[in-house]
Amino acid sequence: MGRVLIKRLLNAVPTLFGVSLVAFLMIRLIPGDPVLLMLGERGGSPELVTEMRHNLGLDLPLYSQYFQFMGRALRGDLGESIISKRPVWNEFADRFPATVELSAAALLWSVLLGIPMGVIAAVKRRRWPDHLLMSASLIGYSMPIFWWGLILIMFFSVRLGLTPVSGRISALYDVEPWTGFYLIDVWRRGLGFAGFWETLRHMFLPALVLGTIPVAAIARMTRSSLLEVLREDYVRTAKAKGLSFYRIVFVHALKNALLPVVTVIGLMLGTLLTGAVLTETLFSWPGVGRWLVASVQARDYPVLQGGVLLLSVMIVLVNIAVDIYYIYLNPRLRGAL
Amino acid sequence: MKSWGLVLLLLAGMHARAEKTLVYCSEASPSTFNPQMGEDGPTFNASSQMLYNRLVEFEDGGTKTVPGLAEKWDISKDGKTYTFHLRKNATFHTTETFKPTRPMNADDVLFSFNRALKKDHPYHKVNGGHFVFFTGMEMDTMIKDIQKVDDYTVKFVLNQPAAPFIANLAMSFAVVLSKEYADQLTKNKTPEKIDIEPVGTGPFVLKRYVKDNSIRYDANPTYWAGRAKLDKVVFAITPDPNVRFQKLKAGECNLIAEPAPQDLKGISGNTKLKLMSQPGANVGYLAMNVQKPPFNKLEVRQAIAYALNRDNYLNVVYQSTATSARNPIPPTVWANNPDTKDYDYNPEKAKELLKKAGFANGFDTEIWTLPVSRPYNPNGKKMGELMQADLAKVGIRVTLVTYDWPTYLSKARNGEHQMIQIGWTTDNGDPDNFMGTLLSCAAVQGGSNLARWCNKDYDKIITRAKTVSDMRERSSQYFKAQELFKAQAPWVTLAHATVFRGMTQNVEGYKISPLGTEDFYPIDMK
Numbered sequence: 001m002g003r004v005l006i007k008r009l010l011n012a013v014p015t016l017f018g019v020s021l022v023a024f025l026m027i028r029l030i031p032g033d034p035v036l037l038m039l040g041e042r043g044g045s046p047e048l049v050t051e052m053r054h055n056l057g058l059d060l061p062l063y064s065q066y067f068q069f070m071g072r073a074l075r076g077d078l079g080e081s082i083i084s085k086r087p088v089w090n091e092f093a094d095r096f097p098a099t100v101e102l103s104a105a106a107l108l109w110s111v112l113l114g115i116p117m118g119v120i121a122a123v124k125r126r127r128w129p130d131h132l133l134m135s136a137s138l139i140g141y142s143m144p145i146f147w148w149g150l151i152l153i154m155f156f157s158v159r160l161g162l163t164p165v166s167g168r169i170s171a172l173y174d175v176e177p178w179t180g181f182y183l184i185d186v187w188r189r190g191l192g193f194a195g196f197w198e199t200l201r202h203m204f205l206p207a208l209v210l211g212t213i214p215v216a217a218i219a220r221m222t223r224s225s226l227l228e229v230l231r232e233d234y235v236r237t238a239k240a241k242g243l244s245f246y247r248i249v250f251v252h253a254l255k256n257a258l259l260p261v262v263t264v265i266g267l268m269l270g271t272l273l274t275g276a277v278l279t280e281t282l283f284s285w286p287g288v289g290r291w292l293v294a295s296v297q298a299r300d301y302p303v304l305q306g307g308v309l310l311l312s313v314m315i316v317l318v319n320i321a322v323d324i325y326y327i328y329l330n331p332r333l334r335g336a337l
Numbered sequence: 338m339k340s341w342g343l344v345l346l347l348l349a350g351m352h353a354r355a356e357k358t359l360v361y362c363s364e365a366s367p368s369t370f371n372p373q374m375g376e377d378g379p380t381f382n383a384s385s386q387m388l389y390n391r392l393v394e395f396e397d398g399g400t401k402t403v404p405g406l407a408e409k410w411d412i413s414k415d416g417k418t419y420t421f422h423l424r425k426n427a428t429f430h431t432t433e434t435f436k437p438t439r440p441m442n443a444d445d446v447l448f449s450f451n452r453a454l455k456k457d458h459p460y461h462k463v464n465g466g467h468f469v470f471f472t473g474m475e476m477d478t479m480i481k482d483i484q485k486v487d488d489y490t491v492k493f494v495l496n497q498p499a500a501p502f503i504a505n506l507a508m509s510f511a512v513v514l515s516k517e518y519a520d521q522l523t524k525n526k527t528p529e530k531i532d533i534e535p536v537g538t539g540p541f542v543l544k545r546y547v548k549d550n551s552i553r554y555d556a557n558p559t560y561w562a563g564r565a566k567l568d569k570v571v572f573a574i575t576p577d578p579n580v581r582f583q584k585l586k587a588g589e590c591n592l593i594a595e596p597a598p599q600d601l602k603g604i605s606g607n608t609k610l611k612l613m614s615q616p617g618a619n620v621g622y623l624a625m626n627v628q629k630p631p632f633n634k635l636e637v638r639q640a641i642a643y644a645l646n647r648d649n650y651l652n653v654v655y656q657s658t659a660t661s662a663r664n665p666i667p668p669t670v671w672a673n674n675p676d677t678k679d680y681d682y683n684p685e686k687a688k689e690l691l692k693k694a695g696f697a698n699g700f701d702t703e704i705w706t707l708p709v710s711r712p713y714n715p716n717g718k719k720m721g722e723l724m725q726a727d728l729a730k731v732g733i734r735v736t737l738v739t740y741d742w743p744t745y746l747s748k749a750r751n752g753e754h755q756m757i758q759i760g761w762t763t764d765n766g767d768p769d770n771f772m773g774t775l776l777s778c779a780a781v782q783g784g785s786n787l788a789r790w791c792n793k794d795y796d797k798i799i800t801r802a803k804t805v806s807d808m809r810e811r812s813s814q815y816f817k818a819q820e821l822f823k824a825q826a827p828w829v830t831l832a833h834a835t836v837f838r839g840m841t842q843n844v845e846g847y848k849i850s851p852l853g854t855e856d857f858y859p860i861d862m863k
Contacts, residue, residue, distance in 0.1 A: 282577055
């Protein structure tokens with residue numbers, strides 16, 4: 001186990017270096033510069049522009065800016081945001097719980113819905129439930145998220161008045177961020193069940209939208225994997241033994257069929273953490289995705305390069321964890337641990 | 338379970354309603370809570386009017402200056418010395434970490450302005466050291482010295498007379514901070530908190546800021562002008578304009594920032610909502626780069642002014658939410674000259690002028706179209722297409738060009754364009770903020786004069802208008818300047834856009850500022 005872990009971690013090092021370089025260069029290759037953006041239509045004297053560039057270290061050659069960034073990053077210092085002047089670390093930490101909370105909710109419902117959908121489709125292969133569920137998942141997979149979210153807002157929030165339009169909790173509640181997870185923090189402020197319920201209501205639509213693609217992916221993977229397993233010899237043996245069809249599916253086949261689904265879920269977790277950009281913007285969800293979008297617009301170089309690096313570390317770690325869990329789940333690979 | 342939750346929610350709601358809370362759906366997070374270092378509207382709105390005061394204020398919903406923390410002021414005969422007499426009853430906020438022991442006085446004024454002015458001030462470098470508006474409005478070159486006469490009298494000595502000085506002091510950046518608080522922070526070795534945990538004299542006290550999510554304020558119980566009628570104000574940060582509109586309809590906010598043009602009908606047609614409007618202090622225009630031929634020729638510029646059907650743009654691009662612009666200065670700002678001779682739509686005259694200039698067969702050129710939606714021009718691309726068609730009729734073949742916003746700005750400032758769509762919303766309501774900032778010879782070098790037009794006679798007039806303090810004299814100078822500008826036609830002035838706000842019916846007493854600032858102090862809720 002330890003050896004696999006160390007190997008994987010070492011493999012991750014070049015990946016992260018690559019990511020840091022790409023993140024560093026990408027934002028600088030887009031035209032525009034943070035100082036001119038700050039000054040806007042108003043502009044400023046050339047001296048002011050030069051001075052501001054100098055104070056931000058933007059007048060150094062690119063390579064030395066990169067080495068400075070990496071040198072500090074290796075010591076755990078990601079620099080300071082140009083806009084807020086606060087450490088990138090703190091800014092990230094303030095927003096990460098919101099993203100995690102939303103991603104977890106989205107993942108939860110996509111697993112709870114996606115796996116049964118896949119199972120039903122596989123069991124009823126080539127019959128109408130299969131066609132219906134697989135068409136639905138194809139639509140879900142290709143849904144333009146922003147449009148989908150707006151449609152849901154107009155229907156659920158404005159037409160029916162069932163869910164709030166956006167935000168994490170009603171503006172009338174004063175929640176003091178403590179863990180950053182509102183489902184926990186509301187109890188601390190004595191807002192109790194009403195606050196908890198409010199938070200859930202606010203999470204409903206964004207989680208639904210964010211989970212749309214994962215549901216589709218999980219359903220499709222479950223279906224194809226289960227179909228493959230159902231063709232295995234041991235399933236035929238089970239049938240020959242006279243076991244009931246449902247026993248074969250749920251007790252024998254599903255367990256094995258879920259192995260690749262675990263990988264998909266792991267990958268989806270990465271997508272959720274980073275892919276919440278549109279959902280967070282639409283639902284005014286104060287998470288990491290929205291923060292990064294705003295930082296692109298403001299050309300806030302330190303935030304973007306630091307934020308992307310942190311998210312990449314996160315995704316790499318999730319992938320390693322999934323790999324190891326996968327090995328652990330698969331008895332044939334367990335020898336490798 | 339659901340109904341139980343709803344009951345509790347209702348109870349909580351009732352409790353909050355008894356307490357007059359206004360929820361404002363704002364468009365972006367503030368970058369700081371100190372407007373001295375602010376650069377954008379969302380930052381100013383969340384800090385300046387809410388938490389602080391200025392020596393001089395703009396009247397509610399207007400651009401006229403009225404007393405603020407200074408009850409009155411005298412200007413010396415040579416126009417170089419301004420003496421401010423401070424009010425004695427303004428106290429700073431009491432917060433969890435700070436309790437003031439004295440009212441606001443001259444020390445606070447000196448501390449605040451010297452922080453931005455003097456590079457060796459102990460707080461100058463704290464949190465970045467960039468005072469973009471302070472330098473942008475040339476306060477650093479304007480002010481020579483600030484002196485404390487006594488505890489409640491402060492003297493500003495200027496390098497030369499500068500009439501816009503008073504209007505500058507009313508701008509969002511020119512707030513007064515507490516020196517006593519700064520001293521306490523220095524002692525605790527946490528100076529950076531001065532801009533993060535703000536203490537001001539304003540009508541509201543900052544309660545909590547949850548990043549990208551919400552800002553909560555409580556009414557300042559000891560506000561010198563009387564406690565606000567609202568008990569609480571909450572900014573719900575909602576970046577998408579369509580979502581803001583949906584939230585307003587769903588009753589999740591009482592007032593929204595910058596409604597999108599396509600949502601205006603939806604607001605005015607909804608019985609639970611009301612739409613307010615006010616002519617904005619802005620101008621949208623097409624600047625012609627006179628440093629590039631053929632725009633160095635007066636006839637060519639005039640021909641273009643005659644060739645563009647501006648009334649059509651008002652209908653199509655602004656959807657009749659703007660008025661035609663005759664001058665750079667909008668009618669909401671004093672010194673707007675209503676009698677300037679304007680160019681009517683006359684393609685025949687345009688052709689004649691082009692022939693006279695030696696371009697009987699027209700020429701090829703570029704128009705840069707605005708890449709972002711701004712109040713002064715909501716749809717640059719559409720307007721570009723209309724301009725292209727109009728100019729084609731007189732033989733001018735136009736290619737439309739655009740870049741992303743920061744590139745657009747930086748290339749334009751370098752003078753790389755031929756014709757460019759741009760615009761301006763005034764910062765301080767002073768005519769110089771249009772006529773000088775956008776059209777002076779100095780602004781060619783500074784980059785904000787996008788026509789790159791430098792006319793010595795014009796410059797003389799506006800310099801004089803800036804240095805005399807008699808309003809009537811200033812006004813007559815600007816009248817002259819506008820006529821000269823119009824005859825020389827470095828721009829085609831397009832439109833002054835109307836500013837809109839959507840709110841629920843129970844919001845009362847709100848006034849839209851033509852300067853784009855939000856003031857919640859006068860608001861009451863039924």
